[in-house]
Amino acid sequence: MNAKGVNPLSRINLADLFHTQSYLQLGIITHNPIAALQSMFNQLEQINQKRIHISVLSKSKISSIDPLWQHIAQSSVTELATSLSQQHVANINGCQRMSLNNGQITVDIYQYTDNRTVNDMLADIITPHIRFQHWLLSCDTLSSVNSDHYLQQAIFWQCARLSADHACVSILAMDTPSGVVTHQRVATSDTIEAVHDQDVVPANISKLQLLCRQTGFRFIDELSNDIKHHDNAIELAERQALRQQQLDTYAYNPLPQPNMPPSSVNNSVEEPLTMANRQSIPNHTLNTAQKKIDPNSDTIAIVGGGIASAFLALSLAKRGKKITLYCQDDAIAQGASANKQGAIYPLLTPDNGPLSQFFQQAYLFSRHQIDALLNQGHPISHDFCGVFQTGFDPRSQQRLDKIINAQQWPSNIAVKVNAQQANELTQVDVNKGGFYYPLGGWVCPYELTQAAIKQAMSLTQLELVFNTHVDDVQYIDNQWHVYGSHLSSERKNATQLLGHHSQLVIASGANINQLSQTAALPLTPFRGQVSHIPTQGQLNQLSSVICANGYLTPQHEHSHCVGASYIKHPQDLAFSELEQQQNQQKMAQSFPDSHWPKDIDTHDNQARVGVRMVSRDHFPVMGAMANVAQIQARFEQQRQLPQWQQSPKYWQQNIAPHYQQLYVLGGFGSRGISSAPLVAESLAAMMTGELSPLGMTLQTLLSPNRMWMRKLLKGKAI
Ligand SMILES: Cc1cc2nc3c(=O)[nH]c(=O)nc-3n(C[C@H](O)[C@H](O)[C@H](O)COP(=O)(O)OP(=O)(O)OC[C@H]3O[C@@H](n4cnc5c(N)ncnc54)[C@H](O)[C@@H]3O)c2cc1C
Known part of the structure; x- marks a missing residue:
């Protein structure tokens, strides 16, 4: 140890790690995720033009109300660390992804609220193509208090399974910008567990070296400036067997085969992942305007134009992909994503099972994405004013009570409120208790979609092909050939070949199952009419979104959104006077003892109609x-x-x-704002x-x- 107590073993230099590659995937196993991230971020300014993906795994938890997280916000010397600390982190299960600097830096924080271990977290991760190139263990994992949890062979085998053959392990010191070691962890609000470098047990460094040898890792020992090599053929074969084991467990679920130049794949596609079952070319008798096919065409085509397409384009653009977007309308966001105000809040379930966990992850990611677009100067009308949810009949109230009482929800995800608190939060007399989502609110999906597309265009070559209805697609010579017709006000033109692309994504909202290849997708269309009503009377005071039987937003430009209707298999998308009235009645019935629903006046017949695609299990x-x-x-x-x-x-x-x-990318039901950005990021x-x-x-x-x-x-x- 040196005078400051910083372990000299730990001086890993990011620039060194980057010298041969432009994309670095790095894992950190730490007991103090915040200090570990801060240490990394203090170095990240050096990595211009390169991309880095950092996955942080820890058995201890953080949230954005963690005092240390707030400490970073106040004390950070780098802009990057500040932007990291402004992200909302909650104590939820699974991975919380943060995409910073236009995707140049991706941070995944893995944590679990139940008794699962770091090993369990690792076991659910799959990296079939690009693998981890480096692992860092923070020195607090080597202390006598923590080493039993982290220095386990099972954990190292999982890391090994996820790693490139030549991946290394080294130790990470965690220091603040001022050079003072702060390995302190706030375990609960009133106890502080301090872990100092001095606590690193030398025997644990030997144990770490042994674990590295046993699982085929090279260990970087910065003290002797040495990389410890050994012949690891047996361990590499074992890693391969573990990968195959995981793939076999999910063999039925085809994993995407990325289209990427071999050089960008880090020694990773050693094994075949799918039975390359080239599909037969269907007979097709379309009137095709023959184009000369460029076999090297590497653009990705998206059929769509709503929030899902826009965020997919953005996530692909951050990865430098060229994109063509085919949209039947004359502008972006003319389908379900055209609304003025949409509510953003998570879907929770009493068991906090996978659906609930998915929506919490997705909702936080949406918040990050919206915040990032706002910081980049995109005009997106929004108000993160919180969402208050309550039951609208005994059954729905019972269900909501069950959700509220079944779990200890993190306070930045959802809090139980009584009638008085609800009145204070909403500033109208709801006179009922319920659930309050403090990070929620409303956002204009139309402007959000526009912003995501504009941002994607600033990062990559994104061609927008409007007024073009895609009628059919065919896979010929390893390219997807897209056929469609240009729509003009006078007529629909004949179908012709529009382009050919290496990869194709159908994200066409209500039309997602209208191509022969997607026709069997079991998604059901539900029509929805949302009413735009003038602000008047007590409505003017409304300060949070209210969700009961439908939703009501606070005013924006003297208007509120209330609705929406929910009609299976719609015949048409014409305005309905009945649904307009029902939107008002549903709010009035949800709050029978309140006066303000009487101020909801739908007589102007201002409304917007759209279709949501809904799956039976509510997953997109x-x-x-x-x-x-x-x-x-x-x-x-x-x-x-x-x-x-x-x-x-x-x-x-x-x-x-x-x-x-x-x-395919769709089936977002009534929650596209909360879920589409993360699902699109995952697909990209x-x-x-x-x-x-x-x-x-x-x-x-x-x-x-x-x-x-x-x-x-x-x-x-x-
Ligand atoms: C009334 C209503 C209220 C809602 N309220 C909320 C809310 O409060 N909060 C929330 O999170 N979500 C809400 N939703 C749901 C949300 O709007 C959707 O989940 C989301 O917009 C779906 O986005 P998408 O991109 O999948 O589809 P869309 O936005 O419908 O985009 C599909 C696009 O595909 C294009 N397209 C279709 N077929 C073709 C083709 N063959 N060729 C070329 N282009 C094609 C269309 O032009 C369209 O632009 C609401 C939906 C409705 C209808």
Whole structure:
């Protein structure tokens, strides 16, 4: 140890790590995530023009109300560290992704609120393509208090599974900008557990070296300026076996095969991940305007134009991808994403199961993304004024009470409020208790979508092809050929070849299942009419979004949004006077003892109608599009076999047929603002071979083939 108590072993220099690569994926295992991140961020200013992805895993938890997090905000010397500390972090399960500096720096914080360990967190991560190149263990993991938890072979094997063959491990010191070591951890609000460098047990450094040897890592010992090499062929074979084991567990769920130049893949595609089942080219008799095909075309095509497409474009743009967006309208965000004010808040469930965890992760990511776009100067009308939710009949109240009382929700996710508190928060007499989401509020989805597209355009070559309806797509010679018609006010032109692309994403909202390849997606359209009403009477005072049977937003430019109707399989999108009245009545029925609902006046007939696509399990759909015809054909083949009872095993062990390089992104129901940005980020990461913010469990739950696989894996017919 030196005079300041900083362990000289730990001086890892980021610039050194970067000298051969432009994208560095780095893992930090630490007991004090905040101090570890701050140490890294103090160095990050050096990495111009390079991208870095930092995953932080810790058994201890942080949230943005953590005093140390606030300490960084006040004391940071670098702009980057300040922008990191401005992110909202909550004590929730799973990965919280922060995308800083236009995606140049990605930080994933993994934590769990239950008894799961760092090993459990690692086990859910999958890195089929780009792998971790470096792991840092902060010196507090080597203290006598913590070492039993972190210095475990199981953890090192998981890290090894996720790592490139030549990945290294080294120790990270954590210091503040002033040079004072602050390895302090606020364990609870009133106890402080201090872990100092002096607590690093020398024997634990030897143990760490041994673990590295046992799992095939090179250990960087900065004291002797030495990288410890050893012949690790056996350990590398073991890593490979672990990877295969994980892939086998989810074999039925096709993982995207990124299109990336071999040089960008870090010694990572040693094993085949999918049965490269090239699909047959369907017979097609379209009137195609033949174009000369450029076999090197590497643009990604998106069919859409709403919030999902815009955030996918932004996430791909941050990764330097070229994009073509085909949109049937004459501008961005003319479909479901066209509303003036949409509520943003998480969907919680009493068991805080995967759905609830997904929505918390997604909601926080949306907040980060919106904040980032605002900081970049995009005009997005919004007010993070909080959302108050309450029941609207005995059944819904019972359900909400169950959610409120079943868990100890982090206070920046949701807090229980009584009637008086609710009145104070909303500034109107709701006279009911319920749930309050302090980071929620409303945002204009139309402007948000526009902003995401503009930001994407500032980062990459993004071609917007408006007034163009995509009618059909075909996979020919490893390219997706997009056919469609240009729409003009006079007529619909003949279908022609519009372009060909290495990867194709269908994010066309209500039309997502209108192509032959996507027709079987089990999503149901629900019409919604949201009313725009003038602010008057007590409505003027409303200071939070209210959610009951529908939602009501605080005024913006003298108008509120109230609604929306929810009608299955809509016949048309015409304005409905009945739905307009129902929007008012639903609010009045939700708050029978209040006066302010009488101020809701829908007579101006100002409204907007859209369609949401809803899945039965409320998860969006994201990932490689299943080839349902082939799934069905294989199922019929299976049925003929004598060992038909073993069919579930067959489906467990074989990759379900799917279309190469064809992805879907949709089914966001009534929560697109809270969920689309994270799901789009996840898809962009998967398509480019990068680490997804969604673990394998959630990727499987969002997979477009889940509806069929659930049956097949149980041995049932589809
Ligand atoms: C009335 C209403 C109220 C809502 N309120 C909220 C709320 O408060 N909070 C919230 O989070 N969410 C809310 N939602 C849901 C949210 O708006 C949606 O989840 C989200 O907008 C879906 O985005 P998207 O990009 O998937 O679809 P869309 O925004 O519908 O975008 C699809 C795009 O695809 C284009 N397209 C379709 N077919 C083709 C084709 N063949 N060729 C070319 N282009 C095509 C369309 O032009 C459109 O631009 C509401 C929805 C409605 C309808």
